[in-house]
Amino acid sequence: MSKGFSELRTRLEEIADLRNVSALLEWDQQTYMPLKGTEARARQMALLAGLAHEKQTEERLGELLEALSADPSLAEEDKALVREARRDHLKAVKVPSELVREIVETSGRAHTIWVDARRKNDFGSFAPWLAKLVALQTRKAEALGFPEDGAAYDALLDGYEPGATVAVLDPIIQRTVEISRKAVEAVSSSGRKPSAEVLKRGFGEEEQRRFCMLLVSRLGFDLEAGRLDTSVHPFTTSFDIQDVRITTRYQKNWLSASIFGTLHECGHALYEQGLDPAHRGTPLSEAVSLGIHESQSRFWENQVGRSIAFWKHWYKDLQKLFPIISDVGLESFYAAINTVQPSMIRVEADEVTYNLHIAIRYEMERAIFDKSVAVQDLPSLWNDKCESYLGIRPEKDADGILQDIHWSFGGFGYFPTYLLGNLYAAQWMAAMRKEIVDLDELMERGELQPMLRWLREKIHKQGRRYPAHELCTRICGEPLNPDHFGAYLAAKFGSLYQVSL
Numbered sequence: 391m392s393k394g395f396s397e398l399r400t401r402l403e404e405i406a407d408l409r410n411v412s413a414l415l416e417w418d419q420q421t422y423m424p425l426k427g428t429e430a431r432a433r434q435m436a437l438l439a440g441l442a443h444e445k446q447t448e449e450r451l452g453e454l455l456e457a458l459s460a461d462p463s464l465a466e467e468d469k470a471l472v473r474e475a476r477r478d479h480l481k482a483v484k485v486p487s488e489l490v491r492e493i494v495e496t497s498g499r500a501h502t503i504w505v506d507a508r509r510k511n512d513f514g515s516f517a518p519w520l521a522k523l524v525a526l527q528t529r530k531a532e533a534l535g536f537p538e539d540g541a542a543y544d545a546l547l548d549g550y551e552p553g554a555t556v557a558v559l560d561p562i563i564q565r566t567v568e569i570s571r572k573a574v575e576a577v578s579s580s581g582r583k584p585s586a587e588v589l590k591r592g593f594g595e596e597e598q599r600r601f602c603m604l605l606v607s608r609l610g611f612d613l614e615a616g617r618l619d620t621s622v623h624p625f626t627t628s629f630d631i632q633d634v635r636i637t638t639r640y641q642k643n644w645l646s647a648s649i650f651g652t653l654h655e656c657g658h659a660l661y662e663q664g665l666d667p668a669h670r671g672t673p674l675s676e677a678v679s680l681g682i683h684e685s686q687s688r689f690w691e692n693q694v695g696r697s698i699a700f701w702k703h704w705y706k707d708l709q710k711l712f713p714i715i716s717d718v719g720l721e722s723f724y725a726a727i728n729t730v731q732p733s734m735i736r737v738e739a740d741e742v743t744y745n746l747h748i749a750i751r752y753e754m755e756r757a758i759f760d761k762s763v764a765v766q767d768l769p770s771l772w773n774d775k776c777e778s779y780l781g782i783r784p785e786k787d788a789d790g791i792l793q794d795i796h797w798s799f800g801g802f803g804y805f806p807t808y809l810l811g812n813l814y815a816a817q818w819m820a821a822m823r824k825e826i827v828d829l830d831e832l833m834e835r836g837e838l839q840p841m842l843r844w845l846r847e848k849i850h851k852q853g854r855r856y857p858a859h860e861l862c863t864r865i866c867g868e869p870l871n872p873d874h875f876g877a878y879l880a881a882k883f884g885s886l887y888q889v890s891l
């Protein structure tokens with residue numbers, strides 16, 4: 391390793407560790423920290439964010455990266471490492487540190503206001519803060535820059551899904567909307583309304599926890615290099631490949647929350663545990679994008695966890711743990727975990743309607759950054775879109791525009807990655823089925839490791855070596871294609887609801 395390259399690695403590892411420490415503080419805040427610790431914690435986290443930004447923008451780092459990107463003797467993977475590290479550095483230097491600090495501070499305060507506004511169903515109190523966050527993110531987008539024929543929103547999208555722009559996303563989202571709308575219509579015209587009653591029968595927390603622990607260990611989550619804890623909003627975070635944390639929640643009268651929440655977060659965690667330790671602390675040991683990250687969670691939650699093959703193996707264990715459902719057959723349970731019902735709340739949405747929730751948010755964000763709508767008019771625009779996409783109109787803003795946390799921390803451009811994750815997950819499954827031909831039989835026997843090995847090899851180990859769209863083409867022989875998701879919905883829900891989609 392050249393002297394310059396090893397200096398680069400040391401610097402990158404330090405930046406990564408500052409972020410990891412910050413992530414640990416955040417994990418603690420959401421799991422065990424007493425409420426009164428909030429203020430000190432915010433200060434500590436802002437300090438760490440500032441230090442990381444300083445290190446990320448150091449001139450010496452820029453010089454090293456310039457020199458190394460002109461070095462033809464570097465191995466291919468080292469070139470990729472330099473390319474990605476340089477990308478991060480150049481983006482970071484474009485954003486002035488005062489703006490970074492202002493964003494962190496304002497987001498922290500706006501978040502508290504949003505929590506209160508949602509509780510009181512009072513959009514008016516959050517509106518001025520939303521306007522501030524939009525103004526700050528617009529400044530950030532302008533600092534980052536975007537092509538003349540592009541949109542300010544593009545610069546924000548790129549922060550979550552590198553390479554994603556309005557021009558790239560528009561046709562993908564449009565097609566996904568067509569697919570989803572058609573599926574919703576077919577399902578509702580079927581006249582079938584499977585009951586989800588079995589999931590509401592009352593389930594002890596300790597038994598739920600035992601089942602979830604069993605699931606994650608059988609999926610391949612290394613419990614000696616990770617933990618499963620409880621939090622209000624389930625999430626996954628990582629401080630190192632050897633220390634990945636997931637959380638879930640146990641609801642007595644809604645079994646899906648823990649089971650599918652855990653499968654979802656475990657999918658994220660398997661990605662983090664599967665990154666290449668040889669490149670620890672560098673972009674080659676980081677997730678390529680949030681869309682790809684979400685594809686891992688959706689893969690295990692939906693493609694696997696909501697399939698009949700999976701439950702052919704697991705349902706007996708679940709019934710043993712919960713005799714209260716011993717009278718319910720496998721087919722009814724499978725129908726219950728896959729009921730389709732347009733609803734107001736994104737996080738409770740089923741696979742068929744979920745992407746429509748994202749389409750609403752994507753269009754809202756576009757309108758916000760096009761400046762084609764004033765902040766005070768946002769709730770009614772939201773409600774109109776909700777009505778048009780889902781056929782229902784929120785009665786209160788708490789169930790509409792105030793429901794999601796993302797805007798409260800200025801996370802504009804984040805939502806589309808959920809939709810991309812759903813699409814990628816279906817595309818991985820289609821590609822995997824061509825290579826692992828007895829995939830359903832394996833699932834029926836509870837053998838999940840061949841699937842994990844496939845994901846590890848093709849996705850996890852690659853880190854940021856290839857941009858998401860290139861990774862997809864390398865794996866599937868074609869770029870992201872929503873029709874795989876369409877075919878998946880048609881097969882699964884066509885048979886569940888006895889209709890043709």
Ligand code: ZN
Pocket residue numbers: 654658684687
């Ligand atoms: Zn997720």
